[in-house]
Structure formats: structure tokens, C-alpha cells
Amino acid sequence: MTRYGPIVAAVALLALVPLLTASNVVLNFLVVTFLIALAGQGWNLLGGYGGQYSFGHAAFFGTGAYVTAIAQMQYGVNAWPGFLIGIAAGAAVGAVIGAMSFRSGLRGSYFALVTLAFAEVLRIIASVAPITGAGVGTLLKLDLRPEAMQFQSRAPFYWIILVLVGLSMILVRRIEDSRFGAYLIAVRENEEAAKALGVNATAIKIAAMTASAAITAAAGCFYVQYFLFLDAGIAYGPWISIEALLAPIIGGVGTVAGPLLGAFVVKSLGEITKLATGDAPGLDLVIYGCVLILVIALTPRGIIGLFDRFRRGAAARPAASSPALPPQRAEEGGHV
Amino acid sequence: MSEAVMSEPLLRVENVSKRFGGLRAVDDVSFVAEAGRITALIGPNGAGKTTLFSIISGFLPPTSGRILFDGVDITGEPPYRLARRGIARTFQIVQPFAGLTTRENIAVGAHLSRPKRAEALAAAGEVAATVGLADMLDRPAAALTVAGRKRLELARALALAPRLLLLDEVLAGLNPSEVRDMIPVIRAIRDRGATIVMIEHVMQAVMSLAEDVFVLSEGRIIAHGAPQAVASDPRVIEVYLGQGAAARIAQPAVGQGASP
Numbered sequence: 276m277t278r279y280g281p282i283v284a285a286v287a288l289l290a291l292v293p294l295l296t297a298s299n300v301v302l303n304f305l306v307v308t309f310l311i312a313l314a315g316q317g318w319n320l321l322g323g324y325g326g327q328y329s330f331g332h333a334a335f336f337g338t339g340a341y342v343t344a345i346a347q348m349q350y351g352v353n354a355w356p357g358f359l360i361g362i363a364a365g366a367a368v369g370a371v372i373g374a375m376s377f378r379s380g381l382r383g384s385y386f387a388l389v390t391l392a393f394a395e396v397l398r399i400i401a402s403v404a405p406i407t408g409a410g411v412g413t414l415l416k417l418d419l420r421p422e423a424m425q426f427q428s429r430a431p432f433y434w435i436i437l438v439l440v441g442l443s444m445i446l447v448r449r450i451e452d453s454r455f456g457a458y459l460i461a462v463r464e465n466e467e468a469a470k471a472l473g474v475n476a477t478a479i480k481i482a483a484m485t486a487s488a489a490i491t492a493a494a495g496c497f498y499v500q501y502f503l504f505l506d507a508g509i510a511y512g513p514w515i516s517i518e519a520l521l522a523p524i525i526g527g528v529g530t531v532a533g534p535l536l537g538a539f540v541v542k543s544l545g546e547i548t549k550l551a552t553g554d555a556p557g558l559d560l561v562i563y564g565c566v567l568i569l570v571i572a573l574t575p576r577g578i579i580g581l582f583d584r585f586r587r588g589a590a591a592r593p594a595a596s597s598p599a600l601p602p603q604r605a606e607e608g609g610h611v
Numbered sequence: 612m613s614e615a616v617m618s619e620p621l622l623r624v625e626n627v628s629k630r631f632g633g634l635r636a637v638d639d640v641s642f643v644a645e646a647g648r649i650t651a652l653i654g655p656n657g658a659g660k661t662t663l664f665s666i667i668s669g670f671l672p673p674t675s676g677r678i679l680f681d682g683v684d685i686t687g688e689p690p691y692r693l694a695r696r697g698i699a700r701t702f703q704i705v706q707p708f709a710g711l712t713t714r715e716n717i718a719v720g721a722h723l724s725r726p727k728r729a730e731a732l733a734a735a736g737e738v739a740a741t742v743g744l745a746d747m748l749d750r751p752a753a754a755l756t757v758a759g760r761k762r763l764e765l766a767r768a769l770a771l772a773p774r775l776l777l778l779d780e781v782l783a784g785l786n787p788s789e790v791r792d793m794i795p796v797i798r799a800i801r802d803r804g805a806t807i808v809m810i811e812h813v814m815q816a817v818m819s820l821a822e823d824v825f826v827l828s829e830g831r832i833i834a835h836g837a838p839q840a841v842a843s844d845p846r847v848i849e850v851y852l853g854q855g856a857a858a859r860i861a862q863p864a865v866g867q868g869a870s871p
């Protein structure tokens with residue numbers, strides 16, 4: 276259980292925040308941060324562990340959000356099952372896009388471009404289709420009851436998204452410790468070698484994309500419950516594809532904690548930029564771009580990679596000399 | 612002819628050809644690998660040996676011909692399914708999972724028959740010991756020497772517990788003492804019951820390990836037999852040393868002075 280201890284401890288600590296402050300600014304900031312962490316954890320499963328860099332996770336985020344909203348508004352489904360239907364729909368979209376891309380053998384930047392194209396196609400469809408409210412968007416009916424997954428205060432929302440982030444981390448940790456995870460990482464490291472070792476690389480990648488899409492879709496479902504409004508640009512726009520990949524890349528790609536850590540950094544930077552520049556449109560994106568370049572140039576494994584390097588650096592002095600010690604001793608012994 | 616009722620060879624390659632555009636990389640090749648033996652595939656560079664291996668292991672489809680494994684037609688099956696049938700291969704250019712440790716590398720192979728992570732990691736440790744990588748288990752694969760990577764390549768394939776092991780130049784790039792270390796390792800694998808087909812340029816190893824040798828040149832099998840017989844076959848000498856070489860070697864005193 277020690278592999279899960281830190282996750283549970285971090286979630287438990289963060290769960291205390293609403294008891295310490297009722298500030299809507301703080302809670303709202305953290306809710307949005309966790310939302311990005313959740314979407315980013317989805318991206319991280321496919322991109323970080325599987326090495327398949329998607330540029331279109333908006334396709335899953337938006338599908339989760341729209342399906343949750345439409346199920347409630349058009350079909351009168353309760354919000355809680357609606358949430359699950361949204362996750363399932365996002366996973367289904369992930370399975371379909373994954374099957375089409377990976378069976379055609381798309382890799383690297385080709386895969387990234389195709390996922391971007393799928394997200395853009397969905398955005399355009401959503402901006403004209405009547406069922407999504409087209410250009411007007413979709414409003415969720417205000418219904419401030421827990422049965423409708425709507426709350427008077429922000430605290431319950433905060434706990435819900437925090438629990439979702441925690442669950443996603445536990446899921447990814449479990450995958451790390453499984454054969455599926457070992458195969459997924461093997462595909463990332465060297466697909467040909469993995470195939471020769473009995474790994475059905477295509478099936479593994481499709482499965483990873485399905486799970487990845489489900490996680491990111493959950494973030495979309497939550498988004499619409501929290502903000503009660505959705506349009507094509509929010510649901511399928513590039514903003515969420517970018518933030519979903521920025522968070523894990525900055526935090527530490529292919530690590531359980533990376534997306535959460537990265538989401539904190541990305542969102543904090545965004546807030547600081549807004550404070551410093553008075554909300555100049557697009558400037559936060561410029562800052563993100565610079566940070567991304569810095570991270571990739573200086574620490575390709577993100578903030579966690581930086582921690583590891585420090586830890587190893589601190590341990591390096593005794594550790595580096597220890598392998599050399601036995602022969603030295605033997606030499607000294609020989610001289611004496 | 613009671614001799615003809617011999618057991619079916621584990622691997623039977625029948626009239627396999629592979630064309631890349633106008634190039635016949637493999638041209639109507641047939642050969643067999645008898646169960647429990649070491650069969651070597653030799654030939655000059657560009658003869659089509661690695662292409663043939665890629666076809667047998669499912670990485671390339673043949674243009675024509677078929678491949679039988681234990682009597683079953685496996686032509687065109689994807690590599691992962693062949694691995695599950697018991698065919699393992701190593702790559703001439705080593706393909707480690709560079710970001711993983713030696714143990715994690717080998718565990719990927721061990722997972723084939725062991726779904727549990729802990730069991731696969733434990734099995735990886737045992738396999739590593741058989742190829743002499745036991746003290747490298749927790750090092751990143753990227754930190755291994757050339758010889759270490761060759762051993763890792765072998766260990767990962769062994770972790771599949773294969774019935775047929777295809778070794779693509781596992782000795783290339785090793786120094787003579789490393790080659791001497793590896794020969795007993797390969798022989799021990801055969802002794803534990805695996806059938807081995809090896810592509811090899813290191814003739815010292817072919818001579819001491821192989822029981823059957825097939826010689827491939829320009830995509831065709833030009834000779835077949837026991838190692839000693841093949842090594843003295845004039846056709847084989849000529850593909851390695853050029854036309855007329857066999858005759859010159861046969862008459863060294865005359866040949867040396869007269870040749871320009």
C-alpha cells in the first residue's frame with residue numbers, strides 16, 4: 276500500500292482546504308487547477324506512459340461535457356448517471372479515434388496532427404449542430420440540489436473534483452504496476468522490440484487511448500456541472516488540448532503526480548500573468564509557450580525530473596564513490 | 612526408408628521470396644531447422660539473412676512462399692502472435708527499452724506467461740542470471756556496454772521461454788573474449804531444449820556451435836551442410852573471397868606469385 280500512501284495523503288491534506296478558507300477566489304482557482312490536472316492525467320496515460328502525444332484531447336473533454344449536458348437537458352437524465360454516460364461517451368470516442376489512427380499505423384507528429392484534426396472536426400460540428408445549441412451554446416438548468424450535482428457553495432464541487440483527481444492517480448498507479456502498464460511503457464520505449472516480445476502494440480495503444488479519453492472526459496463532465504454553460508469553443512477548443520498536455524509535460528511526463536504538479540504551475544503562472552498585465556488577451560498563452568520551451572530545454576522530465584536530479588545529486592557524492600570503494604580498499608590492502 | 616519418417620523439423624521455410632521493387636532480397640529460399648539443434652545462417656553482407664529473419668518473425672510479409680512452425684502455416688502472422696506461439700527473435704541492431712532498467716526490460720518478455728508484475732520481475736532476475744547480467748539488474752539499459760546490450764537482447768528473448776530462438780548476430784561487435792563468454796551461454800540455451808537459428812559472421816562461433824549451416828548469397832541458398840563441409844565448399848569460398856579464390860587457395864604456391 277505504500278505506493279498509494281502518498282496519493283491518499285496528498286488528497287486528504289488538500290481536502291482540508293475548504294475547511295480553512297471560504298474564499299471563492301481560492302476555491303475556484305483550485306477547482307480549475309484540479310480540472311486541468313484531471314484532464315492532464317488522461318493525456319499523461321496515453322502521452323506520458325504510451326508515448327503517443329495527442330494534440331486533440333479536447334475531443335474527449337468536449338464529448339464528456341456535451342453528452343452530460345445533453346443527457347440532462349434533452350433527455351431528462353439525472354446529473355449523476357449523466358456524468359457516467361459522459362465519461363463512457365468520451366471513452367467511446369477515444370476508442371474510435373484510437374482504432375482508426377493506430378490501425379493505420381500513425382505515429383509521432385502524424386498521430387498528433389490527426390487527433391488535432393478530429394477535435395477540430397468535432398468543434399465545427401458542435402458549432403452548427405442543433406442538439407448542441409450550435410453557436411448559442413448549451414446552458415444547464417440551474418438546480419442547486421445535490422441530487423442534480425449542483426451545490427450552493429463551492430466546497431462540494433471542490434471535493435468532487437479532488438476525489439476524481441485522486442481516483443485518476445490511483446488508476447494510473449495501478450496501471451504502472453500491471454502487465455498492461457509494462458506493455459504500454461515498452462511500446463513507448465521501442466515499439467518493434469515490444470512486438471517481438473509478444474506485445475500487441477496496436478491493441479495496447481487503443482486500450483490506453485480509451486482509458487485516457489475516459490479520464491479527460493470526466494474533466495469535461497465536471498466542467499459543465501461546475502460552470503453550467505458550454506459552447507463549441509469551450510468544449511472542443513484547442514485551449515483544453517493545450518492545457519491537458521502542458522500540465523503533465525511541465526509537471527513530469529509519465530509520472531503519477533506530474534499532471535497535478537504541472538496544473539498548479541500552469542494555473543499559477545496564468546493567474547500571475549493576469550495580475551501583472553491586467554488580463555491582456557493571449558498573454559497567458561505566450562507565457563505558457565515560454566515555460567514549455569524552458570521545461571523541455573532544461574528538464575525534459577518536468578518538475579519531477581528536476582526533483583529526481585536534485586535527489587540523485589545529493590545522493591551522488593556518497594553513491595558515486597561507493598562502487599569505487601571496494602577495489603580501492605583491495606588496493607590499499609594489497610599495498611599494506 | 613525408415614529414415615524419412617524423421618520428426619518434422621520445428622521450422623520449415625518453403626520457397627520464400629521477398630522482392631523490394633526490382634530487388635530480390637530473398638529468392639526462393641527453403642531451409643529447415645531441426646528441433647533441439649543449432650542451425651546457422653551465414654553469408655556475405657546484403658545476402659538477405661536479416662530480411663529472411665524478419666519474414667520468419669512476422670515483421671515483413673513474404674512476396675511468396677510459406678513458413679511452417681511445428682507443422683502449422685504461420686506465414687503472415689503478426690510478430691506478437693508468433694511470440695505467443697514460442698518464436699523469439701533478437702535484433703541485429705540492439706533495441707533496448709532505453710529508459711528502463713535491465714530488470715524491467717527483461718520483465719516485458721517474462722510477462723508473456725506471467726500476468727503479475729511481481730512474478731515477471733522475479734523471473735527477469737532469474738533469466739538475467741543465465742546470461743550473466745545479474746549484477747546489472749537495476750542499472751538503466753542505456754548504461755550497458757555493447758556486450759551488455761547484446762546479452763540483454765538475448766535475455767529478453769529468453770524470458771519468453773521460446774521453442775524457437777532466432778539470433779541475429781548476437782556476437783557482432785563483441786571482442787574475442789566476450790565472444791568466448793557468450794558461446795557457452797548460447798549452447799546452454801540449446802541444451803535446455805530451445806531450437807536456435809542464428810545469423811552469424813563470427814565463424815569461430817559458427818564452427819563451434821552450429822550443427823547445420825545454410826549459406827545465403829544474393830538472396831539464394833547456395834550451400835548447406837555441416838560447418839566443416841560448408842567452410843571448404845568452393846562456392847562458399849568464392850562468395851566470400853571472390854571468383855577464382857577457391858582455386859587460388861587450392862594451389863597457394865602458384866596462385867600467390869601469379870596473381871596481380
